Amino acid sequence: MTSFLGHEKQQRIFRQAFDKSTLHHAWILAGDQGLGKAGFAEQAAKFLLDANHDPDHFSKQVDNQTSHLMAAGSHPDFRILKRGPKGDKEEKKARDHGLDSLEEQELARNIKIAQVRLLQPLFNSQPSISSYRVVVIDAIDDLERSGANALLKNLEEPPKNTIFLLVSHTPERLLPTIRSRCQVLRFDPLDDEQMQQLLREKAPKLDEVEIAALVAAGEGSPGRALRFVDAGLAELDDIAKAIMRSGDNNNALKTDLARKLSLKAATPRYQAFIERVPNLMAQHIKSSDQSDKIRQIDCWREASDLAAMAVPKALDSQSVVFRLSSLMGSLAQSDRRA
Structure with missing residues (x-):
């Protein structure tokens, strides 16, 4: 996950809504790919699922039960939907090394409707150890049409104390019925100084010439720049x-x-x-x-x-x-x- 450097405005909007008890049940995290939207969703989920709602989750790693359970993929009140393995060979690789070990060509083209249906047991019960349940979809652009229609039912009649965080690189292509039921939180490219700071933190062995090249190639997207670190x-x-x-x-x-x-x-x-x-x-x-x-x-x-x-x-x-x-x-x- 990438850093939230430069996204203080988005953090402030989300926390203010929470503090005022006006937190919308569904958020579209919109912006170009690689800006850190998925990372923001992860930290927002940790903030909501933490019993103390510690704001430090937005700025640094917090070593507590919530973080440990989410890292292990075993938090009972959290679900994340992503594209799964393309076939049996890729599924075995994902089981052995984790889903993040798969290359782009090893992933299915879409998030399937079956993955959305697997959320229903979560919605049919009360939160287990947290006051909220959180569902992250990364990215909702990848959700197949039947899955989008299935999700729409949950957005129309949201389960109590459930927050949906929907990462989107192209929100204009989402179903209008989904967009109308969500609050849009837009993410902007980072400036050069922020990009330099992030690259120095994430790749400390880079020299200044390499950092300058990565800043130019990233065009404000830390995820894009980090893909090129070893190139x-x-x-x-x-x-x-x-x-x-x-x-x-x-x-x-x-x-x-x-x-x-x-x-x-x-x-x-x-x-x-x-x-x-x-x-x-x-x-x-x-x-x-x-x-x-x-x-x-x-x-x-x-x-x-x-x-x-x-x-x-x-x-x-x-x-x-x-x-x-x-x-x-x-x-x-x-x-x-x-």
Whole structure:
């Protein structure tokens, strides 16, 4: 879970509602992916389930029974719904190493209606050891349509002392009937100073050059930046920018980069690179004072499409890297022709 650094406003709104006894029964935690919404939901759940409702749950780790039970997945008044394993092989891996050990491609596409139905025993009884029951859905965007309709019944007639915390990256796509029954709490990107502070805390071995590269790549999203920690992003950024400046006409940089990132051990770096390229190209185009913008934008569009389909379609990594590098190089060629 990511830190809540920078989300003091959201903490204040939630706590004020609690203190005034006006806490809504369902909250949509809305914002871009990686901002810390799931972490906020976890800490809000700890706050509600704690017998003393200790506000320290929002700012630091509290070592008490509530935290221990939630960490063990055995708190009787807490449930979290997430996408489960895709198949039997992935389910065994999840049992052995935990659900968080699964990669994106090992998870089911949706949160199933069966997972929503498993909440009913919780609603049919009184809270066991807490004054509240808390249900977190991370993310409700992943809930299949039949599951959303099943959940809607609980939101329309909420069980007493039950709070729903619904993480959403695209709240505008949720059923209007669900949105209308929830209070929306919006999360904003962190500023550069907050991102730097968080990265120094979470990855203390990074140097300042690496932190600067991660801050730029994260674009205010700590979760996004932290995914790139082990990717050597500063080096990849330097190579990409060199290609865009020079065009790399002899293909030396492109070929070397494609070779390095096609190795199986380089998979995290490869994924970081293809995700980063469209943003780097967009920054280059914005800063360019040349007139050939239409061609540059066409190159950026092709790179964005290729980056988006590369992993889902299992495209050859070496070919993908070389083509993306060529598209970056064409920006320099465009600049020289103008």
